[in-house]
Amino acid sequence: MEREETADRLGDRLLELDWSVDTVLERIGEEGQRALGRNSTVAADRHLGSADDPVATLTRLWLLQQKVGRAAADAALPGLVDDLTAAGVLNSEGASVEAAVDVRPYDSDDGTRGWVVSDLVNGLDGLPGPARPDYVLGISPASTSLAQMTIRDRIGSALDLGAGCGVQSLHLARHARRVVATDLNPRANELAAWTYHLNDLEIDQRLGSLYEPVAGERFDLIVTNPPYVMSPPGTERLVYREGSMVADGLVEAIVRGSADHLTNGGTLQVLGNWAILDPDRWTERLADWIPPGCDALIMERERLDPYEYIEIWLADAGLAGRPEHAERYREWLDYFDSLGVRQVGMGWLQVHRSGSEVPDLRIEQWPHAVEQPVGPAFAAHRTAVAYARRGDSEILATNWRLASDVIQETIGDPGAADPRHIVLRSQRGFRRAVEVGTALGGVLGACDGELPLGVIIGAVAGLLDADAETLVAELLPRVRQLLADGILVL
Template sequence: MTADVTDPRTGELVGRLRTDLAGFTVDAVNDLLGPVAQAALGREQTLPARIVVSQHPDEPLAALVAVFLLGLEVPAARLAPAVPTIGLAGLAELGLIATAGNDPGDPVRALLDLRPYSTVDALGPADWWLISDFSEVATGHPLNEDHVLGVGGASLTLARCTIRRPTGRVLDLGTGCGIQALHAARHAQHVIGTDISARALHLARINWALNSGTVPGAVLEGRPGSLLEPVAGELFDLVVSNPPFVITPRSVPAATFEYRDGGMVGDDLVRHLIESVGTVLAPGGVAQFLGNWEGRRDEGWTDRVSSWLETSGLDGWVVQREWQDPAEYAETWIRDSGQHLGKDADDLYAAWLSDFASRGVDGVGFGLITLRRPESGEPRLRVVEERRSGPGLPWGDEVISTLERQDWLAAHDDDALLAAMLKVAPDVTEERHHLPGAEDPSVILLRQGGGAGRVVQAGTALAGFVGACSGDIPVGRLIAALASLLEVDGQALSTELLSDARNLVRDGLLEPTV
């Protein structure tokens, strides 16, 4: 992998840092801290970890954890043995630390968070290091406006849900610290990361260079600019984005942060992305991004998002995973920035509630948006659904499978579907629930063990149809046999079951055998 860190001196320093960080891994940190301190960090409690590192004053790994993960000051003499190749002067030149003087006892503190990152996606395990800004947990202060976010829950969600297949050009819109671009570089030839934040692009470029040995074939490039402006006129096979989608009151400048606020009113940024991303998608290209959307008294969220998909002219699949009322939403993002630590938190809270009230907002949804530019013709996939329980958002391979199944359905009209043969997917089970003493079930559920973890309530006819789908009998013959057995009108049953069969194929509960 090559990254566009053009300054030779910076490249040299990053190479030295990479050498020193060889033992700074997730496993090594976990072993040092132990399960109790590690779990406490997950709850944003640093004291147990601080106690552990204080018990290992001569351990280089403990010094790295103390300085770069916990934000603690340590004597220069303690950190220096952990970075013998780049040295303290080199760390300072990269902007990673500040030193109080030149004596071994003078304190050193980190200016940036530097930590190991370990993951497993569809391509297997990956181990990287990532530089970002410290959170408010480490600093004890609210974040700065130009804060560069590290890897959080949203980043991990998007990385998990993104399609991972060999591809040419990928756009990471709003790259932040560059984590999605690193994931994309594992399966793409050329990745362009864009961001409106100059600091974010600077740190992303350093992160790409720091991890350049992990994906030697890819090219990573950073470009400044807002949304799609830096790549206007270009086409991409995949667009990924954890965009600045947070719905922020425009009346309060203190609520805005570059990493999360796109500068638009309400959910207009997500609407704009859905409606415009098709201009940079190559035929067959896919866009996947996270977003928020409003549910309003005069327009529910499903109608709202569906209208955006209609305008986009793209295949669309939107999965809502979370829903918060206006007060919950405001509390979440005030806490996210550390502003609950400040004296003006109530004013921010009130501004958020007033902003939502001005548009009649009942709640805000969060989820994953998948869009595809059709190879030709009209869009075929339009699904807007809520999944607040079960596995939730789909994995990348499930996204691919859903798109491929939709293509199969589009190529099979009703006559072709009647002639096709279907089989039950191997991860599907059937549950029957009986009232005490009842002979017939009151509820029949078809449950998907993998994929998106769907559960479908089936009537007698649908349950019988699915149970008979063995992959060697045409659909039309199965429906005719069921109509005779149930003594119902064959044409009416065919209309009902063909619609159901299409939904089950689309969702992966039934599979075509040819």
């Protein structure tokens, strides 16, 4: 209770000072913000100058991880320094105070605002990487990416699986009546509790691995950025990024087990990576993970060779330039060789418990630019798949229209009477495109919601002097794909 009261008082003070992203950005400037993104505090420190007002003090204390004078700390946090020290949030010694954990403002494009508590930022100004296996990562590109891909429909229940510092729960609490947050790392649960109390949120926290803490429960939405890094066994692991399963077994277990914890129509969304053993058959391997009765959309955003992958995570662990770097590198390569890992895919996985006897499984490489946040595109995909499942007669009897963001691009030789290629391209969401010929182009051009598709195809068949039934049989598979792609909508 003392910790909760201290957290409530700290939250009230941060709100009183308006210690927010906008306020801090105004004080440290765009250069300071960008430099902090590169783990350098110099630019922000220079912008703050000699200021010692409360906002400057808190910014130095937590974002720049500098020691501040006790008098300045007391002025910024009146009556709180000793309590925060006792709670392990600050270290206070003599005439100076420094951060023991990270507290920072958070702001997102879906309206989520507040503060997030985690361990201190790694590698700031060249300092070494994580010093403890139970390190709790703060706001990161991965957490931001997961937040951007999450569907924000109003729902009854949501599960933040492997919640870490709790940033996803901040988002989920805005559109889910009930949020459960789990983690197997006790320290993560402890720091996430600070996050929740600072933001005056009631989150059901539970300790445990994978779905164990929610056995027998179902949720409308499950989101997770699990510890997916595939590191060799027998080495010290960082809990926030590495599990104990072989290769990508942790991500596989989350996907395979999802159906038992999703409500009818519920969705699992994962940011993760997967091993590619055979580059020609990688989609088949992932398709095997999908539970019966579930649709899936898996989009590989990036593919790395083992050397690229290993170098990224050795650097993340702070091992670059250290004596053990070469040995760890070799261990990792040997591990991948033993498993037959030839490449690593990284990206998005969505599983939708549709209940369909014929699941829609779409697994593809998609390194192209998308509209962010991309969550609405994932939501639209579920609807689009339902459209594409309709029977032939229903599709033909429906008044479809081209999505409002679709534009036509033509490619041809200069001076030529007709283009060589006509492409319809969506400007929103996943920004998919399709090349169309004369017949399909004519049909789609007339899809404005005024006439049923069957009538339009019949009219185009007449203009082309083609058999209408033959044209229907030719175009229906293309139309289904356009429905699934969101190019045609109701």
